Amino acid sequence: MIIAAEREETYEKVYKVWKDNTGRELLSILWNESSGQCARVFEEPGIQKGELNKETLNKEKLNTDELKNTALKVVNFFKNNKKVTGVAAGVICLLIIIGFVLGRGKSFDFANYVNLESSINGHGRCDGNIDYEQFAEDIMKDSKIQEKVQEYFKNYPLAEAYEEDDYEYLLEDKLESNLDVTVDIKKGTQGELKNGDKVKLTLVCNNKKFFQKMGIHFSPSSKTITIKGLKDAETIDYFDGMTLEDLGLQGVAPYGKVSSEVSNTLPDNKTISMTCSPSEGLSNGDKVTVTIDSDSNNEDVAYVPKSKSKTFTVKGLEEYVIKLEQIDKDIMDSIVKQAQDAAMSYAAQNSDYGTVELTPIGTYLLTAKEEIDGGYYNKVIVVFKAKSTIAGKQIENYSYISFTDAKMVDGKAVVDLGEYHSPYESSLFSTEGGEGYDIVIGDSTYWAKGFKSIEELFNQKVETDVEAHNVEASEGLYKR
Structure with a gap:
């Protein structure tokens, strides 16, 4: 059955609906039952009219969830385009599904690979950093994609030196150089995120053609995630055990000195940097305040400071006679x-x-x-x-x-x-x-x-x- 030429405007609308909803080029086929061949194709790079037949189409395995979502979009289209005849609707729907099947690769949810910069509840930070290594490893578990990646990189300089794992590294490099994530904090504050806060992540892909060629799709392109799994931090004294000697107290008053920068070690041997103020011109009885550096927020350990500063009273200095x-x-x-x-x-x-x-x-x-x-x-x-x-x-x-x-x-x-x-x-x-x-x-x-x-x-x-x-x-x- 061939749809009349006057319906061409309808096909264009279907094409636009498909592309707007999926981000992929649509292979729309008008099927001729008697000849078993494609009578018309909305062209897509690499696919020419008449190349496909029923036998080829029947070999494609359908993903039922994705097929259902696509069908719903088609139904919504026809609800809004009542002039399309029932026969035309059936044919177009069938052809959209066929195009969906042929053009579809494997989808990956990028949000699963976005890392939080802290494991501490109430001190979380999400900068949209992707674990590209794990992402590449998971993608390469798909044998079809793995074959395409190896084929793509076979002419890579020194390709003969690359083993299977090396191709995974090359894919990781492609991911890192072409994928970025923007972050929109919907609920919570950056650097102080806690369980239950919401963050919208949007993927920015700078080389869609490469990933389409590899059969790699990223779905959805944006996703709002709920922060969860952060551990409650243990509150400890970051200044525990610290003495005036640890500050490097020396000299003779009124010209005593301490180090301008010091550090202390937490129970897990994490070193915390601190600053001392004032650090010069000290006499016995003067106060020196030691403060945790603002960029030493200890995000990768499960501790938070009981206080961010501690004041020491200078004592034990020799003094010059001044009267x-x-x-x-x-x-x-x-x-x-x-x-x-x-x-x-x-x-x-x-x-x-x-x-x-x-x-x-x-x-x-x-x-x-x-x-x-x-x-x-x-x-x-x-x-x-x-x-x-x-x-x-x-x-x-x-x-x-x-x-x-x-x-x-x-x-x-x-x-x-x-x-x-x-x-x-x-x-x-x-x-x-x-x-x-x-x-x-x-x-x-x-x-x-x-x-x-x-x-x-x-x-x-x-x-x-x-x-x-x-x-x-x-x-x-x-x-x-």
Whole structure:
């Protein structure tokens, strides 16, 4: 039976319905019962008029579920196109089904291969990432598709080196380079998805011809899935066992330091990165807050933090002396005695000098305005009024002794008395050199140790450092 030519417009409508609903080209055949041949074909690439006969068509195996869905679409079409005659409707329906059978390959639900980026309920994330390896493995289980894939890639460069598993890898590469998934969160929040939330996944295929040629179809092209199977996370303390030592606490207050970045290990040996703030300029009693890095959300383990940060109180740091009042009388007495011993030792080793008498009149304390690299953090300068005898003549001037980096230990100031500077040169002591001035006695000129005035001592030993240091002077001592 051949349908009259005036029905051609109807065939075109059927063709459009088929293509809109399936995304595939329709092979529509008008069957001639008497000749057993195709009388007319809506052309599709690779299939020419008259190539098919009843024997070929009868060998095709029908998928009943897909056939039913297709038939329903055809019925809906005819409900909306009442001008089509009963005979025409039957023939067209038959031909659509035949085209469906011949053009159909195997369908795969892409959504089954979209992975969630977390296994934790309430912390799920769906970025549309496909498990291409598993997808390719499952597709290649179909022997017909496997044959087509191997045939397609047989002329691939170095094809002779590829075994069956290698062809699976090549298909995986095709999937990865041509399939993408867009994600629309219908219910829930990205990164905080929980069981019961809904996500719409839409497949974007950039090379439909290849997959059609392989007999691979993706159905449906979009799908709304309900999140399920996420495990409830165990809440644990991410900071368990962490101490100040783990933060790398070091240095001397007020310039203590901790590491800016630290880590801790969870029960499953997963390492969690954290940041410390502040990490510099620390003193005892200061607070350091350790915070879990925002990009260290631990999605692939079943734990969530009890808290995202923890605050530690700095303690146990040595401290630099920053106030004169921290130096008690016992320490000051030992400093004065060291200065007197240094002066007397110098006088005893120089025949021009007689005795040297030092009377303390005050103390300067210099403290660094900020951390110094390679310099000193503080300097204690004890000032003396000095009386000495040079060639039998009594001389009065001003002298000093200084110590650097005095610290507080267990609440008391500690000064290294073995490391100091003074005007008195001696191979027995570490000195700054021989500060002093010429003095004429009779016909001879001598070098008097010290400074003529307290102002000169201040100018040379204190004021030269005020740019980088704060200065504190004891009561009554000269200060500009």
